[in-house]
Amino acid sequence: MSARAQNQSLATSGTSMSSSEELALLRALLRASDYGVLLSDSTGRDLICNPRFGEIFGFDVVEALNGGPEQVRVQMLPRIKNPDEFVQTLDKIYADPTMTSEDEIEILAPKYRLLRRYTAPVLDDDKAVIGRLWTFRDITRTRRLEMKVRLQADQLREQSRELANALKSAHGRLNKVESVLHQTQAQLLESEKLSAVGLLAVSVAHDIRNILTPLAIELSLADQDDRALRAESFDVMQKQLDRLSLLTHRLLGIARPHAMHLAPVDLPALVEHTADLLRPQATQENVSVVVELGRNVPTIIGDLGQLDQVLVNLALNGVQAMHAAGGTLTISLSRNKGGACLRVADTGPGIPATIRKRLFDPFFTTKENGAGLGLFSSRRIVQDHGGVMKVRSSAAGTQFSIWLPEEEKNHGG
Numbered sequence: 001m002s003a004r005a006q007n008q009s010l011a012t013s014g015t016s017m018s019s020s021e022e023l024a025l026l027r028a029l030l031r032a033s034d035y036g037v038l039l040s041d042s043t044g045r046d047l048i049c050n051p052r053f054g055e056i057f058g059f060d061v062v063e064a065l066n067g068g069p070e071q072v073r074v075q076m077l078p079r080i081k082n083p084d085e086f087v088q089t090l091d092k093i094y095a096d097p098t099m100t101s102e103d104e105i106e107i108l109a110p111k112y113r114l115l116r117r118y119t120a121p122v123l124d125d126d127k128a129v130i131g132r133l134w135t136f137r138d139i140t141r142t143r144r145l146e147m148k149v150r151l152q153a154d155q156l157r158e159q160s161r162e163l164a165n166a167l168k169s170a171h172g173r174l175n176k177v178e179s180v181l182h183q184t185q186a187q188l189l190e191s192e193k194l195s196a197v198g199l200l201a202v203s204v205a206h207d208i209r210n211i212l213t214p215l216a217i218e219l220s221l222a223d224q225d226d227r228a229l230r231a232e233s234f235d236v237m238q239k240q241l242d243r244l245s246l247l248t249h250r251l252l253g254i255a256r257p258h259a260m261h262l263a264p265v266d267l268p269a270l271v272e273h274t275a276d277l278l279r280p281q282a283t284q285e286n287v288s289v290v291v292e293l294g295r296n297v298p299t300i301i302g303d304l305g306q307l308d309q310v311l312v313n314l315a316l317n318g319v320q321a322m323h324a325a326g327g328t329l330t331i332s333l334s335r336n337k338g339g340a341c342l343r344v345a346d347t348g349p350g351i352p353a354t355i356r357k358r359l360f361d362p363f364f365t366t367k368e369n370g371a372g373l374g375l376f377s378s379r380r381i382v383q384d385h386g387g388v389m390k391v392r393s394s395a396a397g398t399q400f401s402i403w404l405p406e407e408e409k410n411h412g413g
Protein backbone atom coordinates (compact mmCIF):
# COMPACT_ATOMS: atom_id res chain seq x y z
CA MET A 1 0.00 0.00 0.00
CA SER A 2 1.33 3.43 -0.95
CA ALA A 3 1.22 6.06 1.78
CA ARG A 4 0.00 8.53 -0.82
CA ALA A 5 -3.17 6.52 -1.30
CA GLN A 6 -4.63 8.10 1.78
CA ASN A 7 -4.97 11.46 -0.01
CA GLN A 8 -7.29 9.83 -2.49
CA SER A 9 -10.67 8.42 -1.67
CA LEU A 10 -10.73 4.76 -0.68
CA ALA A 11 -12.15 2.34 -3.17
CA THR A 12 -15.19 0.55 -1.71
CA SER A 13 -17.66 -1.94 -3.14
CA GLY A 14 -20.54 0.36 -2.26
CA THR A 15 -22.03 -1.97 0.39
CA SER A 16 -22.80 0.12 3.43
CA MET A 17 -20.75 -0.69 6.53
CA SER A 18 -21.27 0.36 10.08
CA SER A 19 -18.60 2.56 11.63
CA SER A 20 -17.49 -0.23 13.94
CA GLU A 21 -17.14 -2.58 11.01
CA GLU A 22 -15.11 0.02 9.15
CA LEU A 23 -12.89 0.50 12.17
CA ALA A 24 -12.27 -3.24 12.52
CA LEU A 25 -11.31 -3.38 8.89
CA LEU A 26 -8.89 -0.47 9.22
CA ARG A 27 -7.34 -2.07 12.30
CA ALA A 28 -6.78 -5.29 10.38
CA LEU A 29 -5.16 -3.30 7.55
CA LEU A 30 -2.88 -1.46 9.94
CA ARG A 31 -1.83 -4.70 11.61
CA ALA A 32 -0.99 -6.31 8.29
CA SER A 33 0.91 -3.33 6.89
CA ASP A 34 4.62 -3.57 6.19
CA TYR A 35 4.82 0.17 6.88
CA GLY A 36 5.26 1.50 10.39
CA VAL A 37 2.22 3.70 10.84
CA LEU A 38 1.67 6.40 13.45
CA LEU A 39 -1.39 8.63 13.75
CA SER A 40 -1.30 11.74 15.91
CA ASP A 41 -3.71 14.55 16.52
CA SER A 42 -3.05 17.90 14.87
CA THR A 43 -0.97 19.07 17.83
CA GLY A 44 1.40 16.14 17.80
CA ARG A 45 -0.02 13.99 20.54
CA ASP A 46 0.38 10.40 19.47
CA LEU A 47 -2.73 8.29 19.25
CA ILE A 48 -2.24 5.13 17.27
CA CYS A 49 0.76 3.01 16.24
CA ASN A 50 0.69 -0.27 14.40
CA PRO A 51 2.82 -3.23 15.56
CA ARG A 52 5.23 -2.79 12.63
CA PHE A 53 6.05 0.69 13.91
CA GLY A 54 7.13 -0.74 17.28
CA GLU A 55 9.06 -3.48 15.52
CA ILE A 56 11.05 -0.98 13.46
CA PHE A 57 11.93 1.23 16.41
CA GLY A 58 12.31 -1.64 18.85
CA PHE A 59 9.87 -0.90 21.65
CA ASP A 60 6.47 -2.06 22.83
CA VAL A 61 4.01 0.43 21.35
CA VAL A 62 1.11 -0.65 23.55
CA GLU A 63 3.14 -0.07 26.66
CA ALA A 64 4.46 3.24 25.38
CA LEU A 65 1.01 4.60 24.50
CA ASN A 66 -0.31 3.48 27.89
CA GLY A 67 2.31 5.75 29.40
CA GLY A 68 0.82 8.76 27.70
CA PRO A 69 0.84 10.49 24.28
CA GLU A 70 4.39 11.83 24.74
CA GLN A 71 5.86 8.42 25.41
CA VAL A 72 6.22 7.36 21.82
CA ARG A 73 8.45 10.31 21.03
CA VAL A 74 10.41 9.74 24.25
CA GLN A 75 11.05 6.13 23.21
CA MET A 76 11.94 7.08 19.64
CA LEU A 77 14.43 9.88 20.20
CA PRO A 78 17.37 7.91 21.67
CA ARG A 79 17.19 5.57 18.71
CA ILE A 80 17.43 8.31 16.06
CA LYS A 81 20.82 9.09 14.55
CA ASN A 82 20.30 12.88 14.47
CA PRO A 83 17.80 13.59 17.30
CA ASP A 84 18.19 17.39 17.21
CA GLU A 85 17.45 17.59 13.53
CA PHE A 86 14.58 15.14 14.06
CA VAL A 87 12.92 17.33 16.66
CA GLN A 88 13.38 20.46 14.53
CA THR A 89 11.69 18.77 11.59
CA LEU A 90 8.78 17.64 13.77
CA ASP A 91 8.28 21.18 15.08
CA LYS A 92 8.32 22.58 11.58
CA ILE A 93 5.80 20.02 10.35
CA TYR A 94 3.37 20.44 13.24
CA ALA A 95 3.59 24.23 12.79
CA ASP A 96 2.02 23.80 9.38
CA PRO A 97 -0.98 21.44 9.70
CA THR A 98 -1.46 21.07 5.91
CA MET A 99 2.15 20.17 5.19
CA THR A 100 3.03 16.97 3.34
CA SER A 101 6.63 15.82 3.24
CA GLU A 102 8.81 12.85 2.51
CA ASP A 103 12.41 12.25 3.54
CA GLU A 104 14.85 9.68 4.88
CA ILE A 105 15.97 9.19 8.48
CA GLU A 106 18.48 6.81 10.01
CA ILE A 107 18.03 4.95 13.28
CA LEU A 108 20.88 3.29 15.17
CA ALA A 109 18.89 1.01 17.54
CA PRO A 110 17.74 -1.69 17.89
CA LYS A 111 19.80 -2.00 14.70
CA TYR A 112 20.85 0.30 11.96
CA ARG A 113 18.00 1.09 9.62
CA LEU A 114 17.41 3.56 6.85
CA LEU A 115 13.77 4.64 6.85
CA ARG A 116 11.68 6.39 4.27
CA ARG A 117 9.46 8.75 6.27
CA TYR A 118 6.26 10.19 4.88
CA THR A 119 3.77 12.47 6.53
CA ALA A 120 0.49 14.07 5.50
CA PRO A 121 -2.46 15.70 7.22
CA VAL A 122 -5.58 13.63 7.93
CA LEU A 123 -8.72 15.44 6.78
CA ASP A 124 -12.33 14.90 7.78
CA ASP A 125 -15.24 14.91 5.32
CA ASP A 126 -15.27 18.73 5.37
CA LYS A 127 -11.57 18.87 4.58
CA ALA A 128 -10.72 20.13 8.02
CA VAL A 129 -7.39 18.91 9.45
CA ILE A 130 -8.06 16.49 12.27
CA GLY A 131 -4.68 14.84 12.63
CA ARG A 132 -1.48 13.70 11.01
CA LEU A 133 -0.41 10.41 9.47
CA TRP A 134 3.18 9.17 9.55
CA THR A 135 4.50 6.15 7.74
CA PHE A 136 7.97 4.63 7.97
CA ARG A 137 9.29 2.17 5.46
CA ASP A 138 12.49 0.19 6.04
CA ILE A 139 14.56 0.74 2.89
CA THR A 140 17.90 -0.46 4.33
CA ARG A 141 18.05 -3.58 2.20
CA THR A 142 16.80 -1.90 -0.94
CA ARG A 143 19.38 0.85 -0.56
CA ARG A 144 22.15 -1.66 0.10
CA LEU A 145 21.16 -3.56 -3.00
CA GLU A 146 21.07 -0.33 -4.96
CA MET A 147 24.54 0.56 -3.72
CA LYS A 148 25.78 -2.88 -4.56
CA VAL A 149 24.38 -2.69 -8.06
CA ARG A 150 25.84 0.79 -8.50
CA LEU A 151 29.21 -0.47 -7.22
CA GLN A 152 29.09 -3.41 -9.55
CA ALA A 153 28.15 -1.15 -12.44
CA ASP A 154 31.11 1.08 -11.55
CA GLN A 155 33.38 -1.95 -11.38
CA LEU A 156 32.06 -3.18 -14.71
CA ARG A 157 32.66 0.23 -16.25
CA GLU A 158 36.17 0.24 -14.81
CA GLN A 159 36.79 -3.28 -16.07
CA SER A 160 35.56 -2.45 -19.53
CA ARG A 161 37.81 0.62 -19.52
CA GLU A 162 40.74 -1.61 -18.55
CA LEU A 163 39.75 -4.08 -21.22
CA ALA A 164 39.62 -1.34 -23.82
CA ASN A 165 43.08 -0.18 -22.75
CA ALA A 166 44.41 -3.73 -22.83
CA LEU A 167 42.94 -4.13 -26.30
CA LYS A 168 44.53 -0.90 -27.41
CA SER A 169 47.94 -1.93 -26.15
CA ALA A 170 47.52 -5.41 -27.63
CA HIS A 171 46.74 -3.73 -30.91
CA GLY A 172 49.90 -1.65 -30.56
CA ARG A 173 51.92 -4.77 -29.85
CA LEU A 174 50.37 -6.46 -32.86
CA ASN A 175 51.41 -3.55 -35.04
CA LYS A 176 54.94 -3.91 -33.72
CA VAL A 177 54.95 -7.64 -34.36
CA GLU A 178 53.69 -6.95 -37.83
CA SER A 179 56.46 -4.50 -38.57
CA VAL A 180 59.04 -6.95 -37.22
CA LEU A 181 57.47 -9.55 -39.48
CA HIS A 182 57.81 -7.22 -42.43
CA GLN A 183 61.44 -6.67 -41.60
CA THR A 184 62.06 -10.38 -41.25
CA GLN A 185 60.32 -10.95 -44.54
CA ALA A 186 62.52 -8.36 -46.23
CA GLN A 187 65.59 -9.97 -44.69
CA LEU A 188 64.41 -13.39 -45.79
CA LEU A 189 63.92 -12.11 -49.31
CA GLU A 190 67.41 -10.68 -49.21
CA SER A 191 68.92 -13.94 -47.94
CA GLU A 192 66.89 -15.82 -50.55
CA LYS A 193 68.54 -13.66 -53.18
CA LEU A 194 71.88 -14.39 -51.63
CA SER A 195 71.25 -18.11 -51.74
CA ALA A 196 70.18 -17.66 -55.36
CA VAL A 197 73.55 -16.07 -56.00
CA GLY A 198 75.08 -19.11 -54.30
CA LEU A 199 73.03 -21.36 -56.55
CA LEU A 200 74.22 -19.40 -59.55
CA ALA A 201 77.82 -19.91 -58.46
CA VAL A 202 77.20 -23.66 -58.17
CA SER A 203 75.61 -23.76 -61.60
CA VAL A 204 78.48 -21.82 -63.16
CA ALA A 205 81.07 -24.02 -61.45
CA HIS A 206 79.20 -27.07 -62.75
CA ASP A 207 79.19 -25.68 -66.30
CA ILE A 208 82.86 -24.77 -66.17
CA ARG A 209 83.80 -28.25 -64.96
CA ASN A 210 81.77 -29.76 -67.80
CA ILE A 211 83.81 -27.67 -70.20
CA LEU A 212 87.19 -28.12 -68.56
CA THR A 213 87.06 -31.91 -68.20
CA PRO A 214 86.92 -32.70 -71.94
CA LEU A 215 89.34 -29.84 -72.56
CA ALA A 216 91.88 -31.40 -70.20
CA ILE A 217 91.44 -34.84 -71.79
CA GLU A 218 91.95 -33.48 -75.28
CA LEU A 219 94.95 -31.47 -74.13
CA SER A 220 96.61 -34.61 -72.78
CA LEU A 221 96.03 -36.27 -76.18
CA ALA A 222 97.19 -33.27 -78.16
CA ASP A 223 100.90 -34.08 -78.23
CA GLN A 224 100.39 -37.27 -80.24
CA ASP A 225 102.06 -37.71 -83.60
CA ASP A 226 99.00 -38.59 -85.68
CA ARG A 227 98.04 -35.37 -87.43
CA ALA A 228 94.47 -36.41 -88.06
CA LEU A 229 93.86 -37.30 -84.42
CA ARG A 230 95.55 -34.12 -83.32
CA ALA A 231 93.29 -32.06 -85.56
CA GLU A 232 90.26 -33.79 -84.05
CA SER A 233 91.52 -32.98 -80.57
CA PHE A 234 91.96 -29.34 -81.45
CA ASP A 235 88.46 -29.29 -82.88
CA VAL A 236 86.98 -30.60 -79.64
CA MET A 237 89.04 -28.12 -77.67
CA GLN A 238 87.77 -25.31 -79.88
CA LYS A 239 84.18 -26.36 -79.16
CA GLN A 240 84.77 -26.34 -75.44
CA LEU A 241 86.28 -22.88 -75.68
CA ASP A 242 83.17 -21.75 -77.58
CA ARG A 243 81.02 -23.06 -74.74
CA LEU A 244 83.15 -21.13 -72.29
CA SER A 245 82.57 -17.99 -74.29
CA LEU A 246 78.81 -18.67 -74.20
CA LEU A 247 78.94 -19.08 -70.47
CA THR A 248 80.65 -15.72 -70.15
CA HIS A 249 77.80 -14.25 -72.12
CA ARG A 250 75.25 -15.70 -69.74
CA LEU A 251 77.06 -14.33 -66.74
CA LEU A 252 77.26 -10.91 -68.33
CA GLY A 253 73.55 -11.12 -69.00
CA ILE A 254 72.84 -11.59 -65.33
CA ALA A 255 75.00 -8.72 -64.21
CA ARG A 256 73.25 -6.23 -66.41
CA PRO A 257 75.24 -3.06 -67.07
CA HIS A 258 73.67 -0.05 -65.44
CA ALA A 259 73.95 2.44 -68.26
CA MET A 260 72.60 1.74 -71.75
CA HIS A 261 74.92 2.48 -74.62
CA LEU A 262 72.47 3.49 -77.29
CA ALA A 263 73.30 3.29 -80.97
CA PRO A 264 71.62 2.05 -84.16
CA VAL A 265 71.63 -1.74 -83.95
CA ASP A 266 72.35 -4.00 -86.90
CA LEU A 267 69.66 -6.58 -86.08
CA PRO A 268 70.44 -9.10 -88.91
CA ALA A 269 74.07 -9.18 -87.79
CA LEU A 270 72.93 -9.67 -84.21
CA VAL A 271 70.77 -12.64 -85.20
CA GLU A 272 73.57 -14.24 -87.20
CA HIS A 273 75.99 -13.71 -84.35
CA THR A 274 73.70 -15.37 -81.84
CA ALA A 275 73.13 -18.33 -84.14
CA ASP A 276 76.86 -18.74 -84.62
CA LEU A 277 77.46 -18.55 -80.91
CA LEU A 278 74.84 -21.22 -80.20
CA ARG A 279 75.62 -23.66 -82.94
CA PRO A 280 78.42 -25.66 -81.27
CA GLN A 281 76.31 -26.46 -78.22
CA ALA A 282 73.17 -26.93 -80.31
CA THR A 283 74.93 -29.46 -82.50
CA GLN A 284 75.96 -31.40 -79.44
CA GLU A 285 72.32 -31.46 -78.30
CA ASN A 286 71.17 -32.61 -81.73
CA VAL A 287 69.52 -29.27 -82.41
CA SER A 288 69.78 -27.48 -85.72
CA VAL A 289 69.78 -23.71 -85.73
CA VAL A 290 67.88 -21.92 -88.49
CA VAL A 291 68.00 -18.19 -89.21
CA GLU A 292 65.20 -16.38 -91.09
CA LEU A 293 65.77 -12.76 -92.02
CA GLY A 294 62.85 -10.71 -93.39
CA ARG A 295 63.19 -7.68 -95.60
CA ASN A 296 62.74 -3.97 -94.87
CA VAL A 297 63.34 -4.41 -91.18
CA PRO A 298 63.50 -0.95 -89.66
CA THR A 299 66.55 0.28 -87.81
CA ILE A 300 66.19 0.41 -84.09
CA ILE A 301 68.19 2.27 -81.48
CA GLY A 302 69.40 0.16 -78.60
CA ASP A 303 72.21 -1.30 -76.58
CA LEU A 304 73.85 -3.97 -78.73
CA GLY A 305 75.42 -5.81 -75.79
CA GLN A 306 72.13 -6.02 -73.88
CA LEU A 307 70.07 -7.10 -76.90
CA ASP A 308 72.71 -9.70 -77.65
CA GLN A 309 72.28 -11.09 -74.12
CA VAL A 310 68.51 -11.25 -74.57
CA LEU A 311 68.76 -13.21 -77.77
CA VAL A 312 71.40 -15.58 -76.33
CA ASN A 313 69.23 -16.17 -73.23
CA LEU A 314 66.19 -17.08 -75.32
CA ALA A 315 68.16 -19.21 -77.77
CA LEU A 316 69.90 -21.06 -74.97
CA ASN A 317 66.58 -21.73 -73.22
CA GLY A 318 65.29 -23.14 -76.51
CA VAL A 319 68.27 -25.44 -76.96
CA GLN A 320 68.06 -26.55 -73.33
CA ALA A 321 64.33 -27.29 -73.74
CA MET A 322 65.06 -29.60 -76.67
CA HIS A 323 68.14 -31.28 -75.27
CA ALA A 324 66.43 -34.59 -74.63
CA ALA A 325 65.15 -35.28 -78.15
CA GLY A 326 66.82 -32.66 -80.33
CA GLY A 327 64.87 -30.41 -82.73
CA THR A 328 65.04 -27.09 -84.50
CA LEU A 329 65.75 -23.66 -83.11
CA THR A 330 64.58 -20.88 -85.41
CA ILE A 331 65.74 -17.32 -84.89
CA SER A 332 63.87 -14.93 -87.14
CA LEU A 333 63.72 -11.21 -87.77
CA SER A 334 60.88 -9.35 -89.48
CA ARG A 335 59.17 -5.99 -89.77
CA ASN A 336 56.09 -5.61 -87.57
CA LYS A 337 53.77 -2.73 -86.58
CA GLY A 338 56.23 0.13 -86.90
CA GLY A 339 59.06 -1.82 -85.37
CA ALA A 340 61.25 -4.88 -85.56
CA CYS A 341 60.21 -8.30 -84.41
CA LEU A 342 62.68 -10.93 -83.23
CA ARG A 343 61.44 -14.48 -82.69
CA VAL A 344 63.13 -17.44 -81.07
CA ALA A 345 61.15 -20.63 -81.58
CA ASP A 346 61.93 -24.16 -80.53
CA THR A 347 60.30 -27.52 -81.14
CA GLY A 348 60.65 -28.55 -77.52
CA PRO A 349 57.98 -29.91 -75.15
CA GLY A 350 56.47 -26.47 -74.38
CA ILE A 351 55.91 -24.74 -71.08
CA PRO A 352 53.33 -26.26 -68.70
CA ALA A 353 50.44 -23.87 -68.08
CA THR A 354 50.99 -24.18 -64.34
CA ILE A 355 54.31 -22.38 -64.46
CA ARG A 356 53.63 -19.91 -67.27
CA LYS A 357 52.73 -17.12 -64.85
CA ARG A 358 56.02 -17.39 -63.01
CA LEU A 359 58.36 -17.54 -66.02
CA PHE A 360 59.51 -13.96 -65.65
CA ASP A 361 59.89 -14.03 -61.87
CA PRO A 362 63.49 -13.56 -60.76
CA PHE A 363 65.09 -16.84 -59.67
CA PHE A 364 62.29 -18.95 -61.10
CA THR A 365 63.81 -22.01 -62.67
CA THR A 366 62.90 -25.64 -63.27
CA LYS A 367 66.49 -26.60 -64.06
CA GLU A 368 68.71 -28.35 -61.60
CA ASN A 369 71.50 -25.86 -62.17
CA GLY A 370 69.40 -22.95 -63.41
CA ALA A 371 69.64 -19.43 -62.03
CA GLY A 372 66.17 -18.36 -63.12
CA LEU A 373 67.37 -14.92 -64.15
CA GLY A 374 67.46 -15.24 -67.95
CA LEU A 375 63.83 -14.38 -68.70
CA PHE A 376 63.59 -11.89 -65.85
CA SER A 377 66.54 -9.81 -67.01
CA SER A 378 65.70 -10.26 -70.72
CA ARG A 379 62.24 -8.86 -70.34
CA ARG A 380 63.59 -5.96 -68.31
CA ILE A 381 66.06 -5.13 -71.05
CA VAL A 382 63.33 -5.25 -73.71
CA GLN A 383 61.12 -2.99 -71.61
CA ASP A 384 64.02 -0.58 -71.11
CA HIS A 385 64.14 -0.38 -74.90
CA GLY A 386 60.45 0.52 -75.04
CA GLY A 387 59.66 -2.90 -76.44
CA VAL A 388 57.44 -5.85 -75.55
CA MET A 389 58.30 -9.48 -74.92
CA LYS A 390 55.68 -12.22 -75.34
CA VAL A 391 55.61 -15.97 -75.08
CA ARG A 392 53.47 -18.56 -76.86
CA SER A 393 53.77 -22.18 -76.03
CA SER A 394 52.14 -25.47 -76.90
CA ALA A 395 53.06 -29.13 -76.88
CA ALA A 396 54.67 -28.52 -80.31
CA GLY A 397 57.12 -25.97 -78.94
CA THR A 398 57.67 -22.53 -77.54
CA GLN A 399 58.09 -19.17 -79.19
CA PHE A 400 59.38 -16.03 -77.53
CA SER A 401 58.87 -12.84 -79.49
CA ILE A 402 60.37 -9.43 -78.97
CA TRP A 403 58.98 -6.31 -80.53
CA LEU A 404 61.22 -3.24 -80.57
CA PRO A 405 60.03 0.22 -81.69
CA GLU A 406 61.50 1.75 -84.82
CA GLU A 407 64.01 4.57 -84.44
CA GLU A 408 62.18 7.91 -84.41
CA LYS A 409 62.98 9.87 -87.56
CA ASN A 410 64.47 13.27 -86.93
CA HIS A 411 62.16 15.52 -88.96
CA GLY A 412 64.03 18.70 -88.02
CA GLY A 413 66.79 17.85 -90.58
Ligand SMILES: Nc1ncnc2c1ncn2[C@@H]1O[C@H](COP(=O)(O)OP(=O)(O)O)[C@@H](O)[C@H]1O
Pocket residue numbers: 313317318321346348350351359364365366367369370371372373374375376398
Ligand atom coordinates in the same frame (compact mmCIF):
# COMPACT_ATOMS: atom_id res chain seq x y z
N1 LIG B 1 61.96 -22.40 -74.53
C1 LIG B 1 61.55 -22.89 -73.35
N2 LIG B 1 60.88 -24.07 -73.30
C2 LIG B 1 60.44 -24.58 -72.12
N3 LIG B 1 60.61 -23.95 -70.91
C3 LIG B 1 61.26 -22.78 -70.90
C4 LIG B 1 61.75 -22.18 -72.10
N4 LIG B 1 62.34 -21.00 -71.76
C5 LIG B 1 62.24 -20.88 -70.43
N5 LIG B 1 61.59 -21.95 -69.89
C6 LIG B 1 61.26 -22.18 -68.48
O1 LIG B 1 61.43 -20.94 -67.80
C7 LIG B 1 62.34 -21.11 -66.72
C8 LIG B 1 63.09 -19.83 -66.50
O2 LIG B 1 63.98 -19.55 -67.53
P1 LIG B 1 65.19 -18.58 -67.28
O3 LIG B 1 64.68 -17.34 -66.68
O4 LIG B 1 65.97 -18.45 -68.53
O5 LIG B 1 66.03 -19.32 -66.16
P2 LIG B 1 66.88 -20.67 -66.26
O6 LIG B 1 67.15 -20.90 -67.73
O7 LIG B 1 68.11 -20.40 -65.49
O8 LIG B 1 66.05 -21.74 -65.67
C9 LIG B 1 63.17 -22.29 -67.11
O9 LIG B 1 63.72 -22.93 -65.99
C10 LIG B 1 62.19 -23.17 -67.84
O10 LIG B 1 61.41 -23.93 -66.94
Ligand SMILES: [Mg+2]
Pocket residue numbers: 313316317374375
Ligand atom coordinates in the same frame (compact mmCIF):
# COMPACT_ATOMS: atom_id res chain seq x y z
MG1 LIG C 1 67.72 -19.45 -69.09
